[in-house]
Amino acid sequence: MQVGPFTLSDLVAEYFDVILHPTIMREMQTVLGRTYSRWKELGLVSDEMSEIRRNHASWTATRCSNASLEVDMALLDGENLHTLDEGEIDCIALAKHTSDERVSYVVFLTDDYEAGESANRFFDKYQCGIVVRSADLVSFFGIRLKLPKPEIHQGLRNIISFYTGMYESLLKEVKSLLPSSDGSYVYTLVYRGDFGRSKEAIARMTLRAVVRARLTTLIDELATLAGQKSVMGLSLLRLRALDGIRL
Numbered sequence: 001m002q003v004g005p006f007t008l009s010d011l012v013a014e015y016f017d018v019i020l021h022p023t024i025m026r027e028m029q030t031v032l033g034r035t036y037s038r039w040k041e042l043g044l045v046s047d048e049m050s051e052i053r054r055n056h057a058s059w060t061a062t063r064c065s066n067a068s069l070e071v072d073m074a075l076l077d078g079e080n081l082h083t084l085d086e087g088e089i090d091c092i093a094l095a096k097h098t099s100d101e102r103v104s105y106v107v108f109l110t111d112d113y114e115a116g117e118s119a120n121r122f123f124d125k126y127q128c129g130i131v132v133r134s135a136d137l138v139s140f141f142g143i144r145l146k147l148p149k150p151e152i153h154q155g156l157r158n159i160i161s162f163y164t165g166m167y168e169s170l171l172k173e174v175k176s177l178l179p180s181s182d183g184s185y186v187y188t189l190v191y192r193g194d195f196g197r198s199k200e201a202i203a204r205m206t207l208r209a210v211v212r213a214r215l216t217t218l219i220d221e222l223a224t225l226a227g228q229k230s231v232m233g234l235s236l237l238r239l240r241a242l243d244g245i246r247l
Contacts, residue, residue: 001134001158002152008121009059011141021088021094025064028056034203044165069103081118088115092122093202099128106240107132112176113229134159135235139242152242159235167225167232174218177211195223 001008012018032052039045072093081089088110095106106129110116116131123129132140135156142152173198175187182205189198202215227233 001137001155001162003139003155004139004145004147007144008137008141008155012109013059015141017142018066019094019098020060020063020112021087021090022066023059023090027087028060033057035091038169039165040171041169044162064231065094065098067094067097072097076122079122081122084115084118088112088118092119095119095123095129096126099126103109105129109134109137110182113224113227133234134231135238138235139169141145142242143245149242153239156235156242160232160239162234163225163230163235168224170222171220174222176216177215179205179219181206190222191221195219195226 003011011156030051032176034045036045036052047055071087073097076089076093081092084092091108091110095175097110098104099106106123107114108119108123108129108131110119110131116133119129121130123131136228137150138155141147142149142155171191174190175183178184178186186198186201186205189195189201199219202212202219205212207215224230225232
C-alpha cells in the first residue's frame, strides 16, 4: 500500500514500535495462502508468493512478542468480548500488557469494525490505548510528511481500490453459484445492495446445502465490505474530510 513515494508498512515501522502477537503471525500466513490467488487474479498484488513471504518474514522477524499474557487474558475473561476471534482477543491482551509495562498509550491498528469497537470500549475503560484504521494512518502520514493533497488522496483511493477489487470478486462468485432459472433476480438484489432480501430469497431456493451456505457467507462478506462502517466507508469519509483541510 503506497502513501506518496513510501509504503505504508515502511512508514509504520519507522514511526512506531510495532509489536505483533504470535496468533496474528499465524493468521497472516493462513490468509495469504488462502487469498493470494484471488488477489493476483484481480491485480491487487504483483509480487510472487515467495517474494511476499520473504518480505513478510523479514518485516515481522523482530516484531513478534513472546510476553506472558496470563494476567491480561484473565482480565479479559470478565469483559464482553465473546464476539471476537482468538487473534483479536490476544491482540487486545497484548495491548493492555504493553501499555502497563511501558506506561504508555498503545496505538491499536485494525480494519475490522467490530473488533475496533470492542477494543475501544476496553481501552477507554482501562485508559491504555486508542484504535486507528488504515485510512487514519494514510491521512496521518500524508499530513505529517506534508505530502501534496493528490498523493494523500491516492493513498486513500488505493485502500478503496483494494477492497473494491475484493467486492467485485465476491459478486462474481455469487453469480457463478446462482442457478440460471431464478438466479438473475437474486443477483440483482445483491448487486443493488439489498443483502437482507437476497438472503431471504436464497433461503427459499432449491439449492444444495453447501451452495446455500456459501452464498450466505458471500453475501455477509459483501454486506460487511459495503457498509458505512467498513474500510471502504471510512476511507471515503477520510477522503471527503481531507478536502476541507489546507495543507
